[in-house]
Amino acid sequence: MKKPRFLLIGYNFYPEPTGIGKYSGEMVLWLSKRGYDCTVITTFPYYPYWKVQEPYNKNKFWYKTEKQAFESGGKLTVHRCPIYVPSKPSGLKRILLDMSFLLTAFLKLFQILFANKFDVVFTVAPSFQLGLLGALYKKICKSKLYYHIQDMQIEAARDLKMIKSERIIKTLLRVEKYIFYQTDVISSISEGMVTKIKEKAKKDVFLFPNWTDTALFFPIADRAELKMNFGFEASDMIILYSGAIGEKQGLEAILYSAKHFENMERWKFMICGSGPYTGKLKALAEDLKLQNIFFFPLQPIEKFNQFLNLADVHLVVQRASASDLVMPSKLTTILAVGGLALVTANKGTGLHALVNRYNIGVLVDAESQDELNKGISKALLSEERINIRANARAYAEKFLSIDSIMNTFEMSVYHNSYNTLSQKTI
Secondary structure (H helix, E strand, O other), rough: OOOOOEEOOOOOOOOOOOOHHHHHHHHHHHHOOOOEEEEEEEEEEOOOOOOOOOOOHOOOOOOOOEEOOOOOOOOOEEEEEEOOOOOOOOOHHHHHHHHHHHHHHHHHHHOOOOOOOEEEEEEEOOOOOOHHHHHHHHHHHHOOEEEEEOOOOHHHHOOOOOOHHHHHHHHHHHHHHHHHHHHOHHHHHHOHHHHHHHHHOOOOEEOOOOEOOOOOOOOOOOHHHHHOOOOOOOOEEEEEOOOOHHHHHHHHHHHHHHHOOOOOOOOOEEEEEOOOOOHHHHHHHHOOOOOOOEEEOOOOHHHHHHHOOOOOEEEEEHHHHOOOEEOOOOHHHHHOOOEEEEEEEEOHHHHHHHHHHHHEEEEEOOHHHHHHHHHHHHHHOOOHHHHHHHHHHHHHHHHHHHHHHHHHHHHHHHHHHHHHHHHOOO
């Protein structure tokens, strides 16, 4: 049986090292290696740096097409479209980013519209408006439209006050409602998000979780040597945040925890990543006169497993309003290395329920500095940390394998049905 031809539309894609681009890239590569003919409409890699990366920055104002063939017979064509990338994103600037890609991606879609027909169109939100392009292609070419939500963008923008106009929020929700109506399959990455989206979409929403490579990321027993390799003492206790540095995380709390524990000479706080708020955090660290906090750039993939393994505690910090609007992608990799995750999530959220059900982390209330400080002490001093680490790795092996998740997704694509995927819950 001939395999369906696959079109993905999304502005985050390989080689972005973190977040949505990482998962979109790995998904399409997985399909291409298994003989699928895949095409991607995306832009130039910019996240989480908020500037177009080399070597793409030399021709970032025009379109670029990349092609790759695989031994399986699969093909991958990537159309990169120019886009406005703000160096310091705000609510308005993010809207301009979304609209610029919506325009340039539409022009590319129109160009390939009457070439070989795609059987499946897979749009990734954010940006949620990309569902409009999927709906257009579906109407003209009678394809199946999949709408995958990695981040509940509208609610996040509203709750984080990035968009303050109620009129704009209502307009965006009406556009999203139209996209829901046109979509054949809606999916999202966590049980909490699935529940919330189902309530407003008024149709089935299925679980398509993010994954991790359990062969690439795994526990290393001798963390003392790793600490020395990265410039610390073997006896230091490392509290690490690694990920995007943006407004929705509320990362200032880490600095206040570092201040609270400044007399614990062996407790060292690390923030690793890139993002628009890095400068703000560094300035705050200087104002607080912190000597126990260290900023690291994003680590290369070949060192990342070692880097994650040096931590005694991994901080998964979010604002309360984001606990069911986003599922932190960093958590999957932390679990794979058997890391001890300290997760800020309130009771009643999907993230809290997941961590509590499988005992794969230490839970504290979101946006409570006192609770965060207590949680750090508990994580570092409790004997339960050994069991939590073991549970984390076991959970990753059982539920987060890329092959397991993508095999289930492939069945849904091949048969134009998400029935099998709906039964796979985490």
